[in-house]
Amino acid sequence: MAELRRDPITGRWVIIEIDKAKNPSDYEAEKRVKREGVCPFCPGNEKMTPPEIFAYREGDTKPNAPGWQTRVIPNKFPALRVEGNLDRIGVGMFDMMNGIGAHEVIIENPDHNRELCDLMDQEVEQVLWSYRNRCLDLKGDKRFKYILIFKNYGVSAGASLEHPHSQLIALPIIPKRVVEELRWAERYFEYRDRCVFCDMIHQEIDERERVIAENKSFIAFAPFVSRFPFEFTIFPKIHSAEFSYIQKEEVVDLARILKETLLRMKLALKDPSYNFIVHTSPIDAKERADYHWHIEIMPRMGRSAGFEWGTGFYLNPTPPEIAAWALREVSL
Amino acid sequence: MPEFRKDPIIGRWVIVATERARRPSDFVPHSVSDEGAAESPCPFCEGKEDDTPPPEIFAIRNPGTKPGSPGWQVRVVPSVSPVLKIEGKIERHGRGIYDVINGVGAHEIIIETPQHIYNMADLPEEQIANSITAWIERMTDLGRDPRFKYAMLFKNYGLAAGSGKIRHAHSQLIAMPVNPIRLKDELVGSRQYFEYKERCIYCDIIKQEMDTGKRIVADIDGFIAFAPFASRFPFEMWVLPKKHGADFSSLPKDKRPDLARILKVVLTKLKKALVDPPYNIILHTAPFRMPKAGYWKTIDEDFHWHLEIMPRLTRVAGFEWGSGFYINPTPPEDAAKYLSEMEP
Numbered sequence: 001m002a003e004l005r006r007d008p009i010t011g012r013w014v015i016i017e018i019d020k021a022k023n024p025s026d027y028e029a030e031k032r033v034k035r036e037g038v039c040p041f042c043p044g045n046e047k048m049t050p051p052e053i054f055a056y057r058e059g060d061t062k063p064n065a066p067g068w069q070t071r072v073i074p075n076k077f078p079a080l081r082v083e084g085n086l087d088r089i090g091v092g093m094f095d096m097m098n099g100i101g102a103h104e105v106i107i108e109n110p111d112h113n114r115e116l117c118d119l120m121d122q123e124v125e126q127v128l129w130s131y132r133n134r135c136l137d138l139k140g141d142k143r144f145k146y147i148l149i150f151k152n153y154g155v156s157a158g159a160s161l162e163h164p165h166s167q168l169i170a171l172p173i174i175p176k177r178v179v180e181e182l183r184w185a186e187r188y189f190e191y192r193d194r195c196v197f198c199d200m201i202h203q204e205i206d207e208r209e210r211v212i213a214e215n216k217s218f219i220a221f222a223p224f225v226s227r228f229p230f231e232f233t234i235f236p237k238i239h240s241a242e243f244s245y246i247q248k249e250e251v252v253d254l255a256r257i258l259k260e261t262l263l264r265m266k267l268a269l270k271d272p273s274y275n276f277i278v279h280t281s282p283i284d285a286k287e288r289a290d291y292h293w294h295i296e297i298m299p300r301m302g303r304s305a306g307f308e309w310g311t312g313f314y315l316n317p318t319p320p321e322i323a324a325w326a327l328r329e330v331s332l
Numbered sequence: 333m334p335e336f337r338k339d340p341i342i343g344r345w346v347i348v349a350t351e352r353a354r355r356p357s358d359f360v361p362h363s364v365s366d367e368g369a370a371e372s373p374c375p376f377c378e379g380k381e382d383d384t385p386p387p388e389i390f391a392i393r394n395p396g397t398k399p400g401s402p403g404w405q406v407r408v409v410p411s412v413s414p415v416l417k418i419e420g421k422i423e424r425h426g427r428g429i430y431d432v433i434n435g436v437g438a439h440e441i442i443i444e445t446p447q448h449i450y451n452m453a454d455l456p457e458e459q460i461a462n463s464i465t466a467w468i469e470r471m472t473d474l475g476r477d478p479r480f481k482y483a484m485l486f487k488n489y490g491l492a493a494g495s496g497k498i499r500h501a502h503s504q505l506i507a508m509p510v511n512p513i514r515l516k517d518e519l520v521g522s523r524q525y526f527e528y529k530e531r532c533i534y535c536d537i538i539k540q541e542m543d544t545g546k547r548i549v550a551d552i553d554g555f556i557a558f559a560p561f562a563s564r565f566p567f568e569m570w571v572l573p574k575k576h577g578a579d580f581s582s583l584p585k586d587k588r589p590d591l592a593r594i595l596k597v598v599l600t601k602l603k604k605a606l607v608d609p610p611y612n613i614i615l616h617t618a619p620f621r622m623p624k625a626g627y628w629k630t631i632d633e634d635f636h637w638h639l640e641i642m643p644r645l646t647r648v649a650g651f652e653w654g655s656g657f658y659i660n661p662t663p664p665e666d667a668a669k670y671l672s673e674m675e676p
Contacts, residue, residue, distance in 0.1 A: 001434065002415055002416055003432055003435050004432065004435055004508070004509065004510060005430060005431070005432055006430070006433075006510075008430060008431070010513065011513060011516075012513045013510045013513070015415050015416065015435060018435075020413075079334060079347050079349070080334055080347065081333060081334065084333065091561075092543075092544070093340055093533075093536055093540055094337065094338065094340055094540075094562070095337075095338040095340070096335050096336060096337045096338065097335070097336045098333050098335065098336070099333055099335050099336055099347055099348075099349075148655055150655075155647070156647060157647075158647050171657070172336070173336060173345045175345070175655040176343070176345070176655075177654065177655050177656030177657070178656075179343075196429070199429050200429060203428040203429055203430075206428075207428075224427075224430045225430070227653075275654065277655060279654070296654050298653065298654065307484060307486035307488065307494070307504075307506075307612060307614055309612060309614075309642060310486070310514065310612060310640050311484055311486075311512035311513075311514050311614060312512055312513035312514035312515075312517075313508075313513065313514070
């Protein structure tokens with residue numbers, strides 16, 4: 001028997017297979033083929049990328065030279081252009097504007113072969129600080145409404161380069177999914193005077209069934225309404241709408257839980273391709289009581305979605321309870 | 333300069349690349365014809381009726397042939413691995429802050445030809461028209477079941493489009509007790525537009541597309557196929573009846589061959605232009621209104637059924653899943669130009 005579950009954040013229904021649930025071993029592992037050729041993100045090849053925007057560097061090393069620990073550069077093939085005006089216009093009944101935005105790449109570490117989960121805690125912290133720094137800087141640009149931070153790891157997750165990196169896109173619009181989240185969260189808040197995400201975190205902590213990891217400031221769990229097998233989210237336990245307000249001790253805890261859960265995923269699911277996305281509130285002055293920032297992590301397990309694309313209706317063969325169990329039980 | 337374009341129906345913004353736009357030859361070909369054949373004999377072929385789960389739900393048959401035996405043109409059977417079960421009452425309950433419904437629904441497979449042909453583009457028009465009849469028959473029948481709100485009709489062609497290993501033309505129908513969120517967005521969006529303008533937004537889009545002509549792929553016998561202004565994917569297409577109609581299942585009998593014709597034309601163009609790519613087809617139609625009569629009062633006026641055809645040419649990066657925000661490397665004007673020039 002399957003179950004239909006409704007996501008309290010977006011109102012989306014998902015079919016979750018309960019009886020014939022698929023376990024980690026039911027999925028085929030993806031083959032990783034090492035790529036040949038020169039990596040533009042490796043130390044010594046700094047000239048192959050556009051000039052750096054920001055970097056954590058050792059002592060007296062110069063920009064665009066080796067000696068960095070984390071390096072942020074403009075995307076060489078940006079989806080958007082940073083210079084120019086938006087020039088909103090209508091074309092008959094359609095609306096459009098120029099593709100203005102920032103598209104940056106965060107090279108997480110000089111080492112080509114060490115992924116986020118293989119780094120030292122402090123190295124992961126530096127990646128997170130880089131995210132925060134770039135957010136704070138881009139928030140000053142009045143043209144932008146939203147900053148999207150994400151990572152594609154592995155070919156099936158859409159990564160085109162092997163060297164560990166994440167990306168940041170600053171947008172003059174608010175993405176649809178965020179608008180939906182904000183709208184539903186607002187409705188929930190109006191009705192109950194509580195943040196829907198805070199309520200969800202409480203319920204997950206009470207039930208524990210879907211919890212994967214937890215520390216002082218963060219909790220990682222497989223959402224009750226997971227669209228994809230082994231999908232999970234990391235939430236700050238204390239209410240906060242915006243990622244860039246993260247505090248120093250929280251960065252330490254986030255680095256630890258992110259590294260731990262990514263490592264669990266790598267071991268339990270045989271190094272799958274994955275995407276993660278930071279969901280945060282739009283750039284505005286308001287500190288929202290009804291929104292709660294979080295990181296969504298989605299491994300890409302085999303089967304491609306078909307009708308899910310056009311309908312927003314998903315079918316998940318692995319219940320989040322089993323996913324959480326498998327990720328929790330793997331020995332590190 | 334890349335462009336942001338807004339889907340006028342649901343308000344989704346898409347980035348459309350205009351420089352270095354990707355042409356058909358820029359996509360790494362992933363031909364469905366190169367995918368490995370299934371090892372076991374095909375259960376959808378004529379003569380293998382015993383290999384599909386009974387009962388045969390519907391069939392267009394030669395006179396004198398019995399259900400579950402050869403002699404059919406189109407055949408509808410229950411899915412061998414249904415995602416929802418047909419028996420049982422709908423039970424809604426809460427689990428803390430979460431809402432749950434037990435998985436009741438119908439999951440049927442429409443086998444579109446007795447012959448072992450995979451791509452709908454390769455079927456004769458009459459055969460496609462037969463499939464359309466089967467779709468309508470089944471949707472009409474399922475619509476009588478008060479437990480269901482919507483029947484989702486779709487086709488996954490090729491492994492990358494989410495298809496299984498059976499390489500025999502078929503579509504799927506899932507009847508369910510809820511409306512899919514994307515459909516709801518469309519219903520709400522088109523109702524808002526109607527409230528404001530007193531016109532159907534799809535009719536307005538069709539009119540504008542016919543005026544500019546830039547994004548039209550085919551315009552045949554009362555149906556139109558175009559690449560939508562805010563296409564999410566390269567070579568995405570919508571097929572609509574030019575005459576307003578909210579409910580696909582009320583498509584008159586004499587119009588079905590026309591829909592079959594345009595489908596065959598656009599699918600053949602797609603196959604030729606992009607070297608037999610995987611694709612999905614999804615029907616967007618009015619929900620069943622029986623359980624809550626009067627709930628969607630204006631739907632007949634403000635909604636317009638259509639088919640979405642989405643070739644799978646790029647790997648969708650996860651951030652597009654998670655953000656609902658798409659980057660399309662091929663402007664729909666270019667896509668429409670390649671496809672419209674392609675001889676069917």
